[in-house]
Amino acid sequence: MSVYLDHAATTPIFDVAVKAMTDALIKVGNPSSLHTEGRSTRKDVEDARELIAKSVGCLPSEVIFTGSGTEADNAAIKGLFWKSGKRLILISAIEHHAVLDPARWLVEHEGAELIEIPVNKNGVLDLDFLTSLIAKRGDEVALISVMHSNNETGVIQPIAEVVKIAGDIPVHTDAVQSFTKTQLSYQDLGVTSMALSAHKVGGPHGIGALILKRAYEIPALLHGGGQEREIRSGTLNAPAIVAFAAAAASKNYDANRVNELRKRFEEGVLLSAPDAYINGVDAQRLPGISNVTFPGTQSDSLLLLMDSEKVSCSTGAACSAGVHRPSHVLLAMGHTEISAQSSLRFSLGANSTAADVDFALSVLPKVIERGRAANQK
Amino acid sequence: MKIIAAMSGGVDSAVAAARAVEAGHEVIGVHLALASNPQKYRSGARGCCTIEDSHDARRAADKIGIPFYIWDMAEEFHDGVVENFLSEYAAGRTPNPCLRCNEKIKFAAVLDRAKAMGFDGVVTGHYARTQIGPMGKTLHRAIDPLKDQSYVLAVLTTEQINGAIFPLGDTEKVDIRIEAEARGLAVAQKPDSHDICFVPSGDNAGWLRDRLGSEVGPIVDNAGNKIGEHKGAYTYTIGQRKGLGLTVPTADGSPRFVLKIEPVTNTVVVGAREELAVSKLVGEKTIWCGPAVDEKPLHGFAQVRAHGAALDCTYYFDGKNLVAELDKPLLGIANGQALVIYDGDRVVGSATICESA
Numbered sequence: 001m002s003v004y005l006d007h008a009a010t011t012p013i014f015d016v017a018v019k020a021m022t023d024a025l026i027k028v029g030n031p032s033s034l035h036t037e038g039r040s041t042r043k044d045v046e047d048a049r050e051l052i053a054k055s056v057g058c059l060p061s062e063v064i065f066t067g068s069g070t071e072a073d074n075a076a077i078k079g080l081f082w083k084s085g086k087r088l089i090l091i092s093a094i095e096h097h098a099v100l101d102p103a104r105w106l107v108e109h110e111g112a113e114l115i116e117i118p119v120n121k122n123g124v125l126d127l128d129f130l131t132s133l134i135a136k137r138g139d140e141v142a143l144i145s146v147m148h149s150n151n152e153t154g155v156i157q158p159i160a161e162v163v164k165i166a167g168d169i170p171v172h173t174d175a176v177q178s179f180t181k182t183q184l185s186y187q188d189l190g191v192t193s194m195a196l197s198a199h200k201v202g203g204p205h206g207i208g209a210l211i212l213k214r215a216y217e218i219p220a221l222l223h224g225g226g227q228e229r230e231i232r233s234g235t236l237n238a239p240a241i242v243a244f245a246a247a248a249a250s251k252n253y254d255a256n257r258v259n260e261l262r263k264r265f266e267e268g269v270l271l272s273a274p275d276a277y278i279n280g281v282d283a284q285r286l287p288g289i290s291n292v293t294f295p296g297t298q299s300d301s302l303l304l305l306m307d308s309e310k311v312s313c314s315t316g317a318a319c320s321a322g323v324h325r326p327s328h329v330l331l332a333m334g335h336t337e338i339s340a341q342s343s344l345r346f347s348l349g350a351n352s353t354a355a356d357v358d359f360a361l362s363v364l365p366k367v368i369e370r371g372r373a374a375n376q377k
Numbered sequence: 378m379k380i381i382a383a384m385s386g387g388v389d390s391a392v393a394a395a396r397a398v399e400a401g402h403e404v405i406g407v408h409l410a411l412a413s414n415p416q417k418y419r420s421g422a423r424g425c426c427t428i429e430d431s432h433d434a435r436r437a438a439d440k441i442g443i444p445f446y447i448w449d450m451a452e453e454f455h456d457g458v459v460e461n462f463l464s465e466y467a468a469g470r471t472p473n474p475c476l477r478c479n480e481k482i483k484f485a486a487v488l489d490r491a492k493a494m495g496f497d498g499v500v501t502g503h504y505a506r507t508q509i510g511p512m513g514k515t516l517h518r519a520i521d522p523l524k525d526q527s528y529v530l531a532v533l534t535t536e537q538i539n540g541a542i543f544p545l546g547d548t549e550k551v552d553i554r555i556e557a558e559a560r561g562l563a564v565a566q567k568p569d570s571h572d573i574c575f576v577p578s579g580d581n582a583g584w585l586r587d588r589l590g591s592e593v594g595p596i597v598d599n600a601g602n603k604i605g606e607h608k609g610a611y612t613y614t615i616g617q618r619k620g621l622g623l624t625v626p627t628a629d630g631s632p633r634f635v636l637k638i639e640p641v642t643n644t645v646v647v648g649a650r651e652e653l654a655v656s657k658l659v660g661e662k663t664i665w666c667g668p669a670v671d672e673k674p675l676h677g678f679a680q681v682r683a684h685g686a687a688l689d690c691t692y693y694f695d696g697k698n699l700v701a702e703l704d705k706p707l708l709g710i711a712n713g714q715a716l717v718i719y720d721g722d723r724v725v726g727s728a729t730i731c732e733s734a
Contacts, residue, residue: 304405304446305494322431322447323410373493 002310003356007200007349008151008177008289009314014202014247014350021204021243031236032225041238048245055248056175056196056211057185064210064228065241069176069197070098071221072210075231076172076193077102077145079218081112084142084170089114090133091145092125092157093332098195099145099174100328116332117146122283123155123333131165141169148175148184148194152316152329152345153280154289156182163190176200176208180253181286186211198240202247202350207240253350259287261348261357266290268361273368279330279343288348293335297342297371300324305370306344309363314345378497379403380542383483384437384445386430388557388564389502389545391437395560396544397500398441404500406438406445409487411454411478412575433564440562448490450482457481459575466611467589469640470713473529473683474573476727480532480664488540498540505530506546507538508723514539516666518722519546528683531717531727532664582612594643596621599636599652607645610638616653616709623647634709654706660699660716660728670694670718670725678719679703681710681730692718692725699728 004012024044029037031045046060053060066072077099081089089103093116106112115133118126125146134141144166149156154177163171170192178184180201186194194211198204210232212218217229224233266278269292279291294302299315306313316327326340335343346360382394384406397404408431431447438445458477465472488499504519505527516538519525533541545553557565576584586609596605604625607613613621617635627633627649634653637646658679671694678687679701689704701716710733718725 300446300448301490301494304444307444308405322408322435323449323451324447370494374490376493 001355001359003312003359005311005313005346005348005352005356005360007352008154008345008347010199010205011202011349012351013199013204013243014250014252016250016252017203017243017247020246021239024239024242027238029238031238032227044242045236045238048242051245051249052196052209056179056194057187058194058211059214061214061229062186062211064212064232065236066208066210066232067206067234067237069174069195069200069208071232072195072197072208073098073145073172073174074102075210075218075221076195076212077143078106078221079231080143080170080172080192081106081110082219083217086140086142087111087113088137088140089142089145090117090130091115092117092119092147094119094123094150094152094329095145095147096151096174096176098176099147099172103145112142113140119332121334123150123153123280123329124283125157125162127158127161127165130162134165134167134169138167138169141166143170143172143192145172145174148173148178149182149286150280150329151177152289152327153283153291153333154286154347155280155283156285159189159191177286177289180248181255181258181288192216198244198247201244202250202252203244204240207237207244209244255287258348258350258352261352261354262287262290264354265346265348265357265361266292268357269364272361272365279333288352290346290348291330291343292346293330293339293343294368294371295339295342296375297368298375299341299344301374302344302367302371305367306360306363309367311360311363313360314347316343316345379495380405380498380500381487381491381496382406382443382500383487383502384408384434385502385570386433386437386564386567387502387570388554388562388567389504389550390434391441391502391562391564392553392557392560393500393502393542393544394437394443395441395562397542398443400544402500402542404441404443405496406434406441406443407487408434408445408447409450409454409482410447411450411482433567437562437564440560448487450486453486454478454482454575457486462573462575463585463588465713466585467640468713469611469638471614471711472713473715474575475529475683476532476715479530484533484537484541488537492540498542500542500544502545503530503543504545504550505543507541507543512667516724517546518719518724519543521549523684524550526683527719527722527724528680528685528715528717531666531715531724533666534664535667538666582609585609585611592643594645596623596645596647598633599646599648604647610640610643610645613638613645614709615711621647638711650708653708653710655708655710655733656703656706657734658701658703658710658716658730659732660701661697661731663694663699663726663728665726666724667726670699672696674702675720677721677725680717680719681707681714687719690718698731699726 029041031042049060049063107114172193173191174195176197179196196209198207220231222233326337330340384390462474503526504524506517518527591609595603605623613635633647636648674691674693679690690701692701714730717727
């Protein structure tokens with residue numbers, strides 16, 4: 001038996017998405033062409049756009065297809081910054097690199113100033129910090145970016161409150177992990193922009209979406225044929241788009257069921273490793289993510305051992321050389337470098353089962369014992 | 378057995394891993410990240426420390442069909458190998474960092490971690506052989522004399538040798554490349570690594586100068602007369618003749634050679650070629666690769682450089698140090714070099730040279 005517990009990295013593509021994609025792959029027609037074939041493909045794309053708009057609570061015209069969630073984040077962070085004419089960027093200290101790195105790039109190349117908003121020990125944004133910062137320097141702020149839920153811990157962030165505090169300042173949210181997993185409405189949140197990705201929701205790789213307020217134009221990263229409100233030129237990837245929509249519209253992901261599975265998993269973990277602790281346990285979390293610290297271990301040893309037992313999980317961050325690094329998310333939550341490097345992320349998905357959880361729990365005691373022994377060397 | 382294959386990204390460790398799989402072992406490939414700020418690309422012929430090398434190792438593991446991970450040993454490598462290299466030079470000695478890496482990293486940190494994780498040993502692409510006989514598992518020279526790496530492995534204890542597998546020792550390098558080609562390994566024609574992996578430029582003297590400074594000091598003859606100036610004593614090697622920039626010639630016009638480096642007084646001593654000759658080597662920090670030797674003199678071979686000659690000698694352990702008395706004198710020995718003793722092709726043990734006469 002092999003058990004996949006890394007659904008937050010990517011989750012298996014849904015059958016409905018495979019069907020939609022393969023049907024579209026063998027169809028000819030550029031959605032920008034004016035003839036019969038072009039119009040037919042364009043219809044598929046616009047149907048898909050409406051489905052995605054419906055599932056995220058925005059207008060169809062607010063959906064801009066991109067090549068990935070990372071691209072959507074980059075387009076938003078850089079676009080909102082350039083549009084504003086202001087210098088100060090506020091992001092949470094636990095952003096994904098898709099937000100963190102473009103923000104840092106703007107500091108290095110475009111004269112931006114970056115302030116990271118801290119989180120508490122449960123990984124929830126410090127709203128008081130944000131409030132007093134806005135009171136002092138609100139006029140200088142180009143944009144605020146806070147992820148809807150964190151990819152490493154699953155902790156959900158108070159985005160509606162951030163929007164209230166922000167007033168007129170544009171707010172971007174990376175909702176890649178949240179989409180289809182928890183209550184998420186673009187309109188209700190009131191953010192300016194939002195990033196989504198298909199392969200986290202049962203769709204294919206290489207397709208994402210930037211949700212951007214109607215009639216709110218930002219400078220583009222890609223220039224060309226003028227597709228997608230001239231914000232994202234390039235021939236529309238119709239097969240991936242229709243598959244994305246099919247996955248997003250499916251009801252395959254049962255949040256209650258996944259939440260029950262996680263409860264079963266975390267209870268089992270704490271039974272076999274009483275000194276382990278769940279990061280963000282007291283906060284509101286996504287159903288599927290469980291980030292566990294196992295004191296006295298190194299997570300890359302644990303991952304190798306779990307992998308040899310046919311259980312796939314994640315250590316979180318790795319540098320470009322593939323070397324495991326302490327997670328900036330856990331460090332922001334008050335971890336030391338050592339405890340941050342003793343943590344593993346397990347993430348459940350739409351097709352996870354109780355048998356998966358039980359199998360992972362059955363190999364855990366041996367893995368922890370060996371991981372501890374390896375750490376003492 | 379369940380074993381870890383240490384994969385540098387070079388051809389040797391890739392073939393070693395493939396052979397271990399074929400021998401029926403359960404093998405997991407591990408690339409050691411040794412540099413804290415790895416370069417993106419290889420420059421020249423230095424291996425082990427670039428992202429490109431870790432990619433090559435990963436692709437070899439893919440081809441062989443084994444799992445692959447990267448272990449971060451940068452801190453251990455820095456503390457155990459790089460710092461040691463610097464402090465040895467600063468003390469006027471000439472260290473060999475490859476021995477330290479085998480002693481502290483590959484067959485210590487890695488082997489210990491592997492064993493704790495339930496593995497039985499570590500396989501590497503070193504050219505050396507092991508044999509099991511009345512003395513237990515012993516370490517021997519590879520059959521390819523040009524590639525033999527038993528010298529840099531002579532820091533392994535019996536316990537470490539028991540956990541080590543060297544599948545390449547019975548094959549010549551040229552055949553390893555042919556085998557790699559036949560196995561479809563993309564690294565088949567990758568150049569061998571030379572020099573010191575953590576000195577990316579290959580400019581050892583410049584690297585040392587950047588870290589230890591380049592304080593000017595005197596070059597003196599054996600009588601103590603100043604005959605020139607040097608720019609950082611540790612950038613000279615014992616036996617060096619060229620680049621001394623001496624202003625006072627010898628009476629008979631014969632060349633001078635570096636005889637001694639004295640870090641405390643920052644002095645380089647030069648003299649005639651004959652003065653370099655030594656016939657007795659004394660080494661401290663002895664490590665036995667098999668049964669320990671006592672004060673009874675035995676005949677064997679001494680080697681003092683990675684690819685140096687095997688010199689006929691009589692060796693013994695005086696209770697504190699390993700001593701080798703050479704049948705014929707040898708020129709240009711520096712303290713800090715490793716003295717490795719062989720009994721035929723078997724590695725007896727090693728010590729760090731602290732005295733020679």
